[in-house]
Amino acid sequence: MSEVHPQSSSSSTGVPIVPGAGNIRLVAVDLDGTLLNDSKTVSERTVRALAGLPERNVRVVIASARPPRRVRHIYKSLGLDTLQINYNGALIWDEPNLRAVYHRPLPGNFVRQMVDFARDLYEEVLVSCEVMDRWYTDRSDQSYTTETGRMFKPDVIAPVGEFCKLEITKLLFLTEPAIIARLEPALLERFGKQVVILQTDEHMLQIIHPKAGKAAALGRVAAHYNINLEDVMAIGDAPNDVGMLQLAGVAVAMDNAPARVKQVAHWVAPSNNDHGVHAALVRYGLCD
Secondary structure: OOOOOOOEEOOOOOOOOOOOOHHHEEEOOOOOOOEEEEOOOOHHHHHHHHHHOOOOOEEEEEEEOOHHHHHHHHHOOOOOOEEEHHHHEEEEEOOOOOOOEEEEEOOHHHOOOOOOOOOHHHOOOOEEEEEEOOEOOOOOOOOOOOOOHHHHHOOEEOOHHHHHOOOOOEEEEEEOHHHHHHHHHHHHHHHHOOOEEEEEEEEOOOEEOOOHHHHHHHHHHHHHHOHHHHHHHHHHHHHHHHHOOOOOOOOEOOOOOOOHHHOOOOOOEEOHHHOOHHHHHOOOOOOO
């Protein structure tokens, strides 16, 4: 598939003519800004539609930047039994058995270099490290935090040198937006070829292994289930979803997505507050 999906032509029914659209066997869906509305819930009509997909021999896979513990309540509420993609693809998690089936971490000594570099520039930067499904930090400070940080306490509070002896699934830098705006280009100049740096919030940078990503993880999950990529639908709203949208046979962006995400989509669904995932499932014949 090309790097950018052209806008699809339409049949007489108005449905985009997309290779594989009639044979979707796996739906990979992002959470925040996609499946979840701004109240962080899934609409009832979407829950019902997703619940009916297994009867159509279609698997549902969550693909999120969140750690497993922050996905668990959604996974259970949807009655899923599939693998899930966490940390933007740095981890593929088997939730029923509470184990990793794929893990692409950063070396701890390399993470320490990035932390030292960032704090040499801006000492006040908060550092969080996710290791599998555990949260390590050296400062218990809620000034700037994540959605997960609002729900859970750190598993370990210790000097950076202690937890950087481990392999780090995801590194996060958190501070005021003005500093993040200056820190990101500095990190990219120094480490940009060795990591993937994602800014999904104005006060936060997320850093993962350069070979990790939702696209690579989705490819592995599809192969695990013996599903061809042309038979995969991916639905997302953010720049970190672009790779998996480009990989999937059917790519759907949310109306609340930025232009660069919409450009790689076959179809733009209503927003996450307007049952966009449900609309996509209807559009492509996966529910009534």
